[in-house]
Amino acid sequence: MGKDIEKLKRLIINYFPRLAHDKNFQITSPQTPNYNCIAWAYNYNDRWMWPAPCATEALDGVCYWPDDVTKTPDVDSFIEAFRKKGYEICDNAEFDERLQKIALYVKPGTRECTHAARQLRNSFWTSKLGKGNDIQHGTPYTIEGNNYGIVYCIMSRAF
Template identity: 60%
Template sequence: MDKSTEELIKKRIIGIFPKLATDKNFKLTSPINPNYNCLAWACHYNDRWMQPPSITPPPLDSVVYWPEDAKQGMEIECLIDAFRTKGYELCDSWEYEDKYQKVALYVKKDSKTWTHAARELRNGFWTSKLGQGYDIQHGTPFTIEGDSYGEVYCIMKRIF
């Protein structure tokens, strides 16, 4: 992708997530790929759509995945339960800790339904899959808070 196209795409993304405008670590890290979503990306998958099977089918011919022992639903507790099956536990800090991997789970304000998950990278930055679109890197889990994804509800971590 040429530089001008990339800048145009970044400008559009900033229009949706205005806090990224001041995030010096914001960058595009992949082309559009509708085969996986933010939950799958947070769990290190890029070949499936992670959601409870009872929710509206994903786009195209995506494979639907949900941990078999996790509660199903859109309530944030169900998403926390799904990440617990992957070894994550609630923690108090979003900041980088050596030997731990963290995820941030998002909810809309005044709601208890989940909207998004972001994953911490080994360099301490964060990564998000934006719907069916691009993967991005951002400096903190808070720079994508806003009208689209709401706010960080909790941080979870697991040992690498």
């Protein structure tokens, strides 16, 4: 099993090169198509969460999206969805034991949301990689790059 995990870590680092220097990077779950990064950041692990259309064959193309929230890939729709859970935009990604934080990512030069990560109570961050594994990383910035783009904003809510 150890060799398989190391091989998988190298594969993930190929997609997210900054993880090679992140001493907190680790794989924290087996692969599963049952949820995506937005649902994971929203604290769900039993559904895909995306504003339509949803193209996940694992769940017959059904996606959850909060009622009364605009269904577009624009980052404002994602901000609105997280506000439904009590999050508000904040000014930093620093750990505060009183707050749960999330990061929303966009393609550079656009407002198209691509990913969300959530800060854990141990100060590290967690991301769900598509239909793959969950990972832990030290900051939201270590997964920026060609795949998920850049951090657009940090949002927080009281625990």
